[in-house]
Amino acid sequence: MGPDWYCDEVIPGNVQVEVLARTEHTLAFRPPIPGFGTDHVIVIPTRHVSSLLDLDSDLAAELLATVQEVAAQVVDQHGGCQVLTTLGNEQHNKHLHWHIAVGEGVARFVAR
Ligand SMILES: [Zn+2]
Numbered sequence: 001m002g003p004d005w006y007c008d009e010v011i012p013g014n015v016q017v018e019v020l021a022r023t024e025h026t027l028a029f030r031p032p033i034p035g036f037g038t039d040h041v042i043v044i045p046t047r048h049v050s051s052l053l054d055l056d057s058d059l060a061a062e063l064l065a066t067v068q069e070v071a072a073q074v075v076d077q078h079g080g081c082q083v084l085t086t087l088g089n090e091q092h093n094k095h096l097h098w099h100i101a102v103g104e105g106v107a108r109f110v111a112r
Pocket of ligand 1: 047048
C-alpha cells in the first residue's frame with residue numbers, strides 16, 4: 001500500500017473493491033484485504049482531502065451522509081460497529097478515510 005492508496009489505486013479503479021455506496025464525491029467500499037475483524041468498510045472522498053482537519057463543510061455533510069448510510073447497514077447486519085478516522089501520526093494513509101469496523105482488532109474503549 002503506497003502513501004495514498006486511495007488516489008493511486010482505488011479511485012482510478014486499479015484495484016477491485018466491493019462498492020457499497022457511491023455519491024458524486026464519496027465512495028464506500030470493502031477493501032480487498034480486511035483491515036479489521038468481522039467486517040470492515042472504508043468511506044473516502046473521491047477527490048483528495050488529506051485528513052478530517054482539511055475537510056470543508058459541504059463535503060463533510062456528503063461524506064457523513066455516506067458514513068451514516070453504510071454504518072446503518074452494518075449495524076443491521078452485525079448489531080453494532082465502530083466509526084473512526086485517524087489523524088497525525090495515527091493516520092498511515094494521508095487521504096481522509098473513515099473506518100466502519102466490526103469485530104476483533106478494532107480499538108476497545110474500556111469504561112472507567
Ligand atoms: Zn488522495
